[in-house]
Amino acid sequence: MKRLALLAAGGLLIIGLVGILSISGFAAKDTIIVAVGAPPQTMNPHGSDSDCNLGVVANIFEGLLQRDTSGTLLPALATSWERVNELTWRFHLRQGVKFHNGNDFTWEDVKYTMERLRIPYPVSEFLAFGGLIVSVETVDGDPWIIDIVTTTPTSYFDQNLHQVFIMDKESTESRSIGEIGEYPIGTGPYKFVEWIKGSYLKLEANEDYWDGPPSVKYAELRPVTEPSTRVAAIATGEVDVLQDIPVELFDTVAKNANLEVVTRPARRSIWLGLRNEPGFPTSDIRVRKAMYMAINEDEIIEKVMFGHAFPCAQIPDPPTVGYDAGIERLPYDPEMAKQLLAEAGYPDGFKIKFTGPNDRYVRDEQIAQALASQLAKVGIEVELDTKPKAVYFPEMDEHGLDFYLLGWFDGSYDFGRSFTKLLHSVDAEAGFGGLNGSSYKSIALDRLLEASAEIVDPALRGEALRLLNKVAMQEKIAIIPLHYQEDSYAIYKGRGISFTPRSDTWIVFKEMSIKK
Amino acid sequence: MFAYIVRRIAQSFIVLLAVSLICFAIFQFMGDPVLTLAGRYATQEQQEMVRRSLGLDKPFYTQYLAFLGNAAHGDFGLSYVTQVPVLRLIFERLPASIELAVTAMFLSLFLGIALGVVSSLKPHSPGSRVIMTGSLFGISLPTFLVGILLILIFAVLLRVLPPFGRGRVVKVVGNWRTGFLTIDGLRHLILPALTLGMYQLAVLLRLTRGGMLEALQEDYTRTAWAKGLSQRIVMFKHALRNVLIPVVTIAGLQMGELIAFSIVTESIFQWPGSGNLLLTSIYETDHPVIVAYVMITALIVLTINIFIDILYGILNPKISYD
Numbered sequence: 001m002k003r004l005a006l007l008a009a010g011g012l013l014i015i016g017l018v019g020i021l022s023i024s025g026f027a028a029k030d031t032i033i034v035a036v037g038a039p040p041q042t043m044n045p046h047g048s049d050s051d052c053n054l055g056v057v058a059n060i061f062e063g064l065l066q067r068d069t070s071g072t073l074l075p076a077l078a079t080s081w082e083r084v085n086e087l088t089w090r091f092h093l094r095q096g097v098k099f100h101n102g103n104d105f106t107w108e109d110v111k112y113t114m115e116r117l118r119i120p121y122p123v124s125e126f127l128a129f130g131g132l133i134v135s136v137e138t139v140d141g142d143p144w145i146i147d148i149v150t151t152t153p154t155s156y157f158d159q160n161l162h163q164v165f166i167m168d169k170e171s172t173e174s175r176s177i178g179e180i181g182e183y184p185i186g187t188g189p190y191k192f193v194e195w196i197k198g199s200y201l202k203l204e205a206n207e208d209y210w211d212g213p214p215s216v217k218y219a220e221l222r223p224v225t226e227p228s229t230r231v232a233a234i235a236t237g238e239v240d241v242l243q244d245i246p247v248e249l250f251d252t253v254a255k256n257a258n259l260e261v262v263t264r265p266a267r268r269s270i271w272l273g274l275r276n277e278p279g280f281p282t283s284d285i286r287v288r289k290a291m292y293m294a295i296n297e298d299e300i301i302e303k304v305m306f307g308h309a310f311p312c313a314q315i316p317d318p319p320t321v322g323y324d325a326g327i328e329r330l331p332y333d334p335e336m337a338k339q340l341l342a343e344a345g346y347p348d349g350f351k352i353k354f355t356g357p358n359d360r361y362v363r364d365e366q367i368a369q370a371l372a373s374q375l376a377k378v379g380i381e382v383e384l385d386t387k388p389k390a391v392y393f394p395e396m397d398e399h400g401l402d403f404y405l406l407g408w409f410d411g412s413y414d415f416g417r418s419f420t421k422l423l424h425s426v427d428a429e430a431g432f433g434g435l436n437g438s439s440y441k442s443i444a445l446d447r448l449l450e451a452s453a454e455i456v457d458p459a460l461r462g463e464a465l466r467l468l469n470k471v472a473m474q475e476k477i478a479i480i481p482l483h484y485q486e487d488s489y490a491i492y493k494g495r496g497i498s499f500t501p502r503s504d505t506w507i508v509f510k511e512m513s514i515k516k
Numbered sequence: 517m518f519a520y521i522v523r524r525i526a527q528s529f530i531v532l533l534a535v536s537l538i539c540f541a542i543f544q545f546m547g548d549p550v551l552t553l554a555g556r557y558a559t560q561e562q563q564e565m566v567r568r569s570l571g572l573d574k575p576f577y578t579q580y581l582a583f584l585g586n587a588a589h590g591d592f593g594l595s596y597v598t599q600v601p602v603l604r605l606i607f608e609r610l611p612a613s614i615e616l617a618v619t620a621m622f623l624s625l626f627l628g629i630a631l632g633v634v635s636s637l638k639p640h641s642p643g644s645r646v647i648m649t650g651s652l653f654g655i656s657l658p659t660f661l662v663g664i665l666l667i668l669i670f671a672v673l674l675r676v677l678p679p680f681g682r683g684r685v686v687k688v689v690g691n692w693r694t695g696f697l698t699i700d701g702l703r704h705l706i707l708p709a710l711t712l713g714m715y716q717l718a719v720l721l722r723l724t725r726g727g728m729l730e731a732l733q734e735d736y737t738r739t740a741w742a743k744g745l746s747q748r749i750v751m752f753k754h755a756l757r758n759v760l761i762p763v764v765t766i767a768g769l770q771m772g773e774l775i776a777f778s779i780v781t782e783s784i785f786q787w788p789g790s791g792n793l794l795l796t797s798i799y800e801t802d803h804p805v806i807v808a809y810v811m812i813t814a815l816i817v818l819t820i821n822i823f824i825d826i827l828y829g830i831l832n833p834k835i836s837y838d
Contacts, residue, residue: 039796041598042597042599042600044599048597049556050552120553120554120562120565120569121553121554121566121569121570121596122596122599123599124555125552125553125554125555126555127554127555127558127562127566128556128558128559128562129555129557131559131562178594178599178600178604180599181599181600182600196685196693196788197598197605197608197609197788197793198609198786198787198788198789198792198793199681199682200681222681222786223786224680224786225783225786225795225796226783226784226786228667228784229664229667229679229680229785229786232667232668232671232672232679232680233679236672236678236679238678238679238680238681388547389547390801391545391547393548393551394547394548411556421556428559428560428561429559431557431559431560431561431562434557434558434559434560
């Protein structure tokens with residue numbers, strides 16, 4: 001009898017526990033939870049220059065300037081700015097701003113931040129930008145107007161300031177680098193609450209924000225790296241917004257009645273670099289055109305990318321200075337390609353080695369395979385060599401590739417800066433052509449770039465960069481553009497969440513709201 | 517016994533040295549961390565500056581000796597990516613892995629032994645056959661598939677359990693946060709623990725059943741029956757106790773593996789444990805974290821093995837180590 005009672009009690013306990021365990025509770029909605037594919041790496045705002053990290057710390061910190069969802073440059077900690085001469089930039093600072101620890105924001109913080117950018121690991125990944133800055137000084141003793149002087153004429157200087165986050169001098173100097181990497185103190189619209197690495201980052205609205213407190217009280221960011229789990233996270237409503245729907249599972253998400261899917265062309269373009277050193281078949285412009293025309297980009301988008309990409313005709317994207325809407329892709333025309341190859345002296349094609357990453361861009365390895373089979377149709381035999389990015393990028397750094405794939409977008413929205421890094425002839429000392437994987441060299445293009453760097457007037461300079469872009473893409477076929485990737489988001493319906501994706505893929509909570 | 521343990525500990529140190537050396541050797545081929553750490557736009561000169569600040573410009577053996585010297589003082593350096601001391605990073609993550617592994621272990625130990633005993637009682641009954649067939653699935657299905665299927669069934673279709681994460685955790689001591697004390701934490705634990713323990717469960721089940729079938733044929737069991745002892749005493753005290761020796765060995769060996777190699781389960785369920793950290797660190801070429809992680813897990817596995825050997829002696833006094 002006693003045993004039976006015990007058994008019954010045990011049974012009840014189990015049933016009760018299971019009952020409690022299976023209740024899933026959702027409190028009243030004052031929190032937005034966003035799932036992202038890549039975890040934030042550090043809370044040191046200069047410790048990573050990747051967008052998945054910048055886009056997160058942008059909630060806690062602010063730069064002198066900021067960008068809205070479409071990429072337009074707007075004032076932030078500076079209320080206005082101008083380029084005084086080739087080397088000098090003047091900023092009027094915002095008064096009455098406080099850091100989250102109560103310290104006042106002053107010009108000394110700006111000076112301190114700009115100097116901090118120059119300190120290598122473990123402090124800053126902005127060495128190149130920091131190295132440009134000569135001095136930060138007040139103008140006529142007014143602590144709210146500062147002049148920043150650069151070493152060389154740097155036309156894109158202001159274009160980069162949305163990602164150079166201002167730190168509090170006092171608390172940064174007094175704390176260890178480990179603490180700075182875990183407990184951020186900024187001026188931004190959200191205060192740091194808790195960061196459990198690999199699990200979540202919790203933020204709370206900064207009620208004293210200079211632009212008024214943000215509309216959403218609590219914000220949470222959860223990294224979910226595994227694609228199928230990421231889809232499960234939004235399908236079950238565990239998160240409100242999902243960034244980066246895996247292309248393989250896109251249709252599953254799109255069919256789900258609870259979810260709204262938002263997509264936009266990504267800033268990142270995927271393109272192919274080609275060696276043009278004399279003696280290589282690809283140094284002949286006809287061969288470059290032939291390869292361009294032999295690639296069926298529509299097929300790649302449809303079959304490889306499952307429709308989730310947009311053809312591109314140049315490296316930069318529309319908001320970038322130097323983008324030219326007038327540049328068009330060469331048509332897909334394998335017959336013409338064969339004819340051009342014959343004219344160039346390769347009627348039977350040739351062999352070429354292709355090097356590319358297999359874990360960096362969306363379906364990068366499959367794109368390479370598609371390219372190889374398309375080029376084979378005009379007689380070009382492609383030897384595929386795809387490898388992990390950790391091996392690929394150091395190889396690219398040697399500048400010895402014949403034919404390679406790269407994805408690119410410019411964080412500072414400036415094609416001049418991209419060009420210097422990607423296609424300028426390699427000059428290690430001057431820092432040119434660091435990612436020029438095949439040592440591409442065109443004196444004419446180099447000259448055009450150098451001419452543009454000296455133009456102070458932004459409008460004129462934009463013209464010059466557009467010209468550079470047009471000559472590089474249309475006359476020189478400096479690269480073969482493929483497509484822009486697609487940024488995709490899923491939003492859980494019925495929770496009143498308003499969310500607009502940003503061109504830079506940053507997750508900026510102050511732009512979101514919840515309808516009550 | 518004592519001499520044996522001392523010898524084992526000495527061997528463990530050699531193993532740890534070898535492990536760290538292998539790690540360092542592999543780093544030479546893992547890609548250059550400097551390329552990202554100097555930033556996308558860095559010049560070659562700036563990259564060299566970063567290389568010097570990391571000591572990566574020095575020859576391989578100097579780097580390795582410097583590492584050993586620091587490690588001997590418990591200093592594994594800063595993570596390249598997070599810029600936080602490596603040990604803090606790993607110890608912050610370890611509780612999650614340990615809790616997951618312990619839960620998986622208990623699930624598989626209890627269910628495995630219980631089901632193994634049940635299926636050995638009437639080996640040809642339909643119930644036993646179902647259990648044995650099920651265990652085949654447990655052994656042959658890969659972990660990632662089990663995880664994805666469980667998420668699909670229990671989280672997406674039935675909506676009774678959460679699909680990922682660790683849920684609400686409470687701070688106990690220091691940096692140890694536990695999910696055991698909240699209902700939300702326990703709910704989040706069920707699916708990943710099942711996924712992680714599935715293989716173990718099947719192995720232990722089959723091991724127990726095989727051992728029980730054999731033990732029940734033995735003379736001492738027959739004698740016990742003949743003495744008129746109750747079924748409970750015969751089964752548990754005579755038969756099962758003898759069966760447990762290999763079961764405990766396997767379970768113990770696998771406990772280390774559960775902590776060290778829960779990487780797949782942790783990444784599927786976005787479990788914030790150390791396996792997840794390792795995976796991210798490999799992806800980001802974060803060498804200091806990788807080497808410290810590998811050494812710590814090697815240490816855990818070695819320690820557990822020594823304990824198993826000691827436990828062996830307690831379970832079966834006939835075994836001695838001299």
